[in-house]
Amino acid sequence: MGDYFVAHQEPGSRRVRKFSRDNHSPRECVIKIESDADVVIARRKGRSMAADIGFEPRDLTRITAAISELARNIIAYAKRGEIVLLSIDQEKRQGIAVVSRDDGPGIRDLSQAMRDGFSTSGRLGLGLPGVKRLMDEFEIVSEPGRGTAVTVRKWKS
Numbered sequence: 001m002g003d004y005f006v007a008h009q010e011p012g013s014r015r016v017r018k019f020s021r022d023n024h025s026p027r028e029c030v031i032k033i034e035s036d037a038d039v040v041i042a043r044r045k046g047r048s049m050a051a052d053i054g055f056e057p058r059d060l061t062r063i064t065a066a067i068s069e070l071a072r073n074i075i076a077y078a079k080r081g082e083i084v085l086l087s088i089d090q091e092k093r094q095g096i097a098v099v100s101r102d103d104g105p106g107i108r109d110l111s112q113a114m115r116d117g118f119s120t121s122g123r124l125g126l127g128l129p130g131v132k133r134l135m136d137e138f139e140i141v142s143e144p145g146r147g148t149a150v151t152v153r154k155w156k157s
């Protein structure tokens with residue numbers, strides 16, 4: 001399988017654990033999210049990291065949109081949390097991983113939360129399903145009372 005980096009997260013955990021088949025560390029950036037200004041910072045850092053990896057402009061837009069949705073959900077539902085950006089490699093592909101983590105109320109029914117139009121806050125309910133469509137890989141882990149962690153990845157084509 002070659003070099004393989006994956007950001008593994010658990011709700012409530014403060015750490016991003018990295019597994020790799022060699023000792024090479026991926027580049028990583030952690031942004032605390034508690035205000036709209038932090039969302040802007042996370043978008044900007046994500047865009048610059050993705051541009052360095054070599055993503056085309058269309059993908060930069062998709063990646064920054066995904067970061068925004070995840071960060072806005074942190075503020076709306078958990079008040080605070082963090083976004084972790086990771087430059088990842090797998091065999092000959094390069095990509096970016098975005099991990100959003102919070103210790104908020106969690107999501108009781110994930111399949112409901114992933115449905116287009118489902119919102120507990122009277123919003124559009126397009127955030128999470130939109131993020132899934134924008135990125136190549138999507139994982140969500142949530143535990144009521146403990147928090148929510150979303151990991152998404154996009155590979156450079």
Ligand SMILES: Nc1ncnc2c1ncn2[C@@H]1O[C@H](COP(=O)(O)OP(=O)(O)OP(=O)(O)O)[C@@H](O)[C@H]1O
Binds near residue numbers: 114
């Ligand atoms: N980090 C989170 N913590 C707790 N609940 C969350 C979190 N993120 C999403 N949710 C729950 O999942 C639902 C769906 O999220 P999603 O982002 O798809 O829609 P929304 O935030 O309601 O609306 P939109 O993103 O379109 O403005 C939310 O209404 C909320 O109940």
Ligand SMILES: [Mg+2]
Binds near residue numbers: 072073
């Ligand atoms: Mg949302």
